[in-house]
Structure formats: structure tokens, C-alpha cells
Amino acid sequence: MEIKTTQLRRCDLIALSGRFDSSAAPALDQALRASLDRGMFHIVVDMSGVEYFGSAAIRALVIAFKECRRWNRGDVRLAALPEKIRQVFDIAGITPLIKLYDDTVTAVGNF
Amino acid sequence: MSSELELCVASELRNLAAIADFVSEAAARAGLDDTQVFEVQMAADEACTNSMEHAYEGREDGRVQVCCFVEDNVFVVRVTDFGKPFEPETVPVPDITLPLEDRSVGGLGLFLMRRLVDEVQFSRDSTGGNQVTLRKRRRMGHT
Numbered sequence: 001m002e003i004k005t006t007q008l009r010r011c012d013l014i015a016l017s018g019r020f021d022s023s024a025a026p027a028l029d030q031a032l033r034a035s036l037d038r039g040m041f042h043i044v045v046d047m048s049g050v051e052y053f054g055s056a057a058i059r060a061l062v063i064a065f066k067e068c069r070r071w072n073r074g075d076v077r078l079a080a081l082p083e084k085i086r087q088v089f090d091i092a093g094i095t096p097l098i099k100l101y102d103d104t105v106t107a108v109g110n111f
Numbered sequence: 112m113s114s115e116l117e118l119c120v121a122s123e124l125r126n127l128a129a130i131a132d133f134v135s136e137a138a139a140r141a142g143l144d145d146t147q148v149f150e151v152q153m154a155a156d157e158a159c160t161n162s163m164e165h166a167y168e169g170r171e172d173g174r175v176q177v178c179c180f181v182e183d184n185v186f187v188v189r190v191t192d193f194g195k196p197f198e199p200e201t202v203p204v205p206d207i208t209l210p211l212e213d214r215s216v217g218g219l220g221l222f223l224m225r226r227l228v229d230e231v232q233f234s235r236d237s238t239g240g241n242q243v244t245l246r247k248r249r250r251m252g253h254t
Contacts, residue, residue, distance in 0.1 A: 021131070022160040023124035052131070054156055055220040065211050084149050091226045092219060093207025 002049070003031045010111045011042035013104060017049025025056035032064040032076075041067070041074025044107040048080035058092055065098065075099065079107040115180040122163045122173035122192065130159050130177055134188055137179035141186045142249055150227040151188060151247045157220040158190040158243045166194025166241050181249075185229075188245040197241045199233050 001018035012035040020028060035043050043064065047053075061076065068074040077099045081089070089095045101107035118133045120126040134155040138148040159175055167173035176191040203218040225231050230246040 019128060019131070021124070021127040021156055022164065023127055052153070052156075054153065054160065055223055056160065058219060059216045062211065062214055062216055066214075069212065084146070088153065088223070091223060092205075094211070097211040 001027065003027055005031055005035065007040075008108060011044055011108060012040050013044045013046060013108060015046040015049065015104075017051075019052040020050060020057035021052060021054045022056040025054070025060050028057055029060040029063070032060060036064065036067050042111045043068060043074070043076045044079055044101075044104060044111070045076060046079050046104045046107075047082065047085060048104075050082060050085055053085045053088060055092075058089075058094065062094070075111075077101060077107045077110070079104040115178055117179075118177045120175055120177075121171060122167040122175050122194075123171045124160070124163055126175070127156055127159060127163075130175075131156055133177060134179060137188075138186055138247070141179075141181050143186055143247065144250055147186075147247060147250060151186060151245065154224045154227040154231070154245050154247075155188045155190065157224045158188075158245065160220060161197065161243070162190060162192035162194060162241065166192045166197055168195070170194075182246075184249050184251075186247045186249060188247075190243045190245075191236060191240045193238070193240045196235065197233065197243075 001024040004015045006013045014031055065076050068076050079101045080103055081100055116137050131152045134152045135148050138151050162175050173192060173194055178189040180187050202221050205218045205222050228245045228247045232244040234242045236242050
């Protein structure tokens, strides 16, 4: 599992790769929180390298969505969501509520 | 796959990756397709997470047993732990029709488990362990 945050002018880009089960979820939560704590509420998560995303990781993401959207101050957007992870998001009923982009360039450009 | 495969690990979250590999390999050997392998390993991951986080309440000295076998045309994963009794009826069912802002964050693991496999069964075994049995029907022919 790997998490890499890049601070861009308009947003933070958090690139994830590998397996995000319950043992990895706290690190994801921390990375998202680090952006929020700096007052950055525009976040793009690059999901292209994600092999697995369990319920604990989904929870960490949902918490960040809620935080960012409070008072309309921002959003978390997902780029390059692998198909099998997208199916899990579909089951969890999350897909219709989030903005998905084919790639990070488009996701970042839309902020 | 004719015989039963078993893996026994300590209740540490870092062992979830080994469990996922074990279940994926057993499911592939049993003839499940890639999508089904992914779904059943995810259900097993959520079941083992429940054992570690809830039955053992985060204690890392417990035992989690994962057993895989085929019964008729069904791939079965049985997860056993010896932690405190698990009562699935007390877990809230998430309302996935609510807007994101109103979503509660609990109960998602159990909800996903029930959607990813054909049957989820909870029981207490004779030695006092919690057992979760996941059943996934093999898809025949092309998918």
C-alpha cells in the first residue's frame, strides 16, 4: 500500500496504490486529514493503482467527503477508479454521490 | 479442489493480506471466475476484519481460522474466531439511499458481505467460537 500527496495550486492530489484493507485505512484517514488540517478542502484522489478498497477505506473516504463539502467549501473527487473497485462503490451506493473523472489531469482541471 | 484448505493466523490486521491471498487462490482453484474471486475474497476480508476488530476488540493475540472448501457447486469460506459473541442483528443496516452528508459510517462491512456472496450464515460452534460461513455459487460456462 502506498499513499503519496502532492500539493498543487488548486488542490491536493493524493495518489493511492495497492491494497486498502482495514490495516491500511488508518493511513488513508491520516493522509486525508493532513490535507483538511492544512485547510485544503479540494482533494483529488488518484485511484488508478488501487487493487482493493475495503469498507474501512470507504469509511475514511466518506468522512473526508463530508468534511470537504461542509459549508460548500470543497469536495473530494476521484480519478481513474478501477472497474472492480467501482463495482464495490456501486454496491455501497456511493457512485451516484461522487464526481468521478477518467484521469487526474481532468479531475484537477475541473476544480 | 476436493479437500479442505485451512489457514490459521493471529488476529492482527496486517494478516488480512495473507488471508486475501489464501482465499483468492483457493477460489481460483475451485474454478470461480476473476470477478467471483474478487467478491468472495472481499467478503472474507470483511468477515475477518469483524473478527479482529469486534470479536477480539483489537487484541492481537486471538486466533482467526479461515477454511475453504467446495460443497456441491458452491465455494465455501468459513471464518472462525474465539472472541466475544458476535450478534449480527445488533449491527445497523446502512441506508445507501441517503445523501452522503447523512450517511452513517457503520455497518458497511456486513452490508457488503451480504451483497458479495450468495449466502452469509452466522453461528456459534461447539467450542464457543464465532463462525461466519460465506457461500458463493460457481458460475458455469462463460460469464
